[in-house]
Amino acid sequence: MIKYNLKCNNNHEFESWFSESKEFEKLKNKKLLECIFCGSNKIQKNIMSPNVVNVDRETLNLDSKGHKDFNEIKKELKKIKKFVENNFKYVGNKFSQEVKDIHYNNKKEKNIYGTTTLKERQELKEEGIELTTIPWIDEEN
Numbered sequence: 674m675i676k677y678n679l680k681c682n683n684n685h686e687f688e689s690w691f692s693e694s695k696e697f698e699k700l701k702n703k704k705l706l707e708c709i710f711c712g713s714n715k716i717q718k719n720i721m722s723p724n725v726v727n728v729d730r731e732t733l734n735l736d737s738k739g740h741k742d743f744n745e746i747k748k749e750l751k752k753i754k755k756f757v758e759n760n761f762k763y764v765g766n767k768f769s770q771e772v773k774d775i776h777y778n779n780k781k782e783k784n785i786y787g788t789t790t791l792k793e794r795q796e797l798k799e800e801g802i803e804l805t806t807i808p809w810i811d812e813e814n
Contacts, residue, residue: 681708682715682778694760717778750810757807761786769793776802 675694680686687709691697697718700706706716761784764771768787775783789797789804797804 678719679706679708679716680719681711681713681717683708683711683713685710685713686719747810750808753807754809757786760784763787769797772797772802772804773800776800 675692676688676690677697678686678688685708689706691700697706701716704714707714708716764785764787766788768785769789771785771787775785786807794804
């Protein structure tokens with residue numbers, strides 16, 4: 674199951690669960706999605722960040738000081754990097770403009786990743802666009 678933040682063409686925002694990521698596109702293409710507030714079937718995925726759930730130390734493999742083993746962290750970051758590379762389009766240093774185009778519905782909704790400057794991140798935040806920063810590690814290091 675996957676939860677998406679959705680937005681209609683009237684700027685109503687709501688959440689919905691789907692059995693898999695492809696299901697959203699299938700339902701959208703068949704015009705089976707509609708806004709819970711106004712009934713519009715012009716629905717887009719809204720920019721969202723992952724949900725973080727609290728779990729106990731044992732589940733996270735933490736030591737007695739609450740620290741995680743460096744190799745565990747590296748392994749998890751590699752998994753995240755691989756997921757992003759396989760499921761998102763790399764837009765490089767054009768990320769700021771691309772995410773604005775998506776946010777303001779000038780472009781079709783898509784998953785993207787890239788780089789921004791501190792100034793660009795601050796500008797995006799001021800415009801109400803939230804980002805998630807992921808530590809990007811080299812495969813060799």
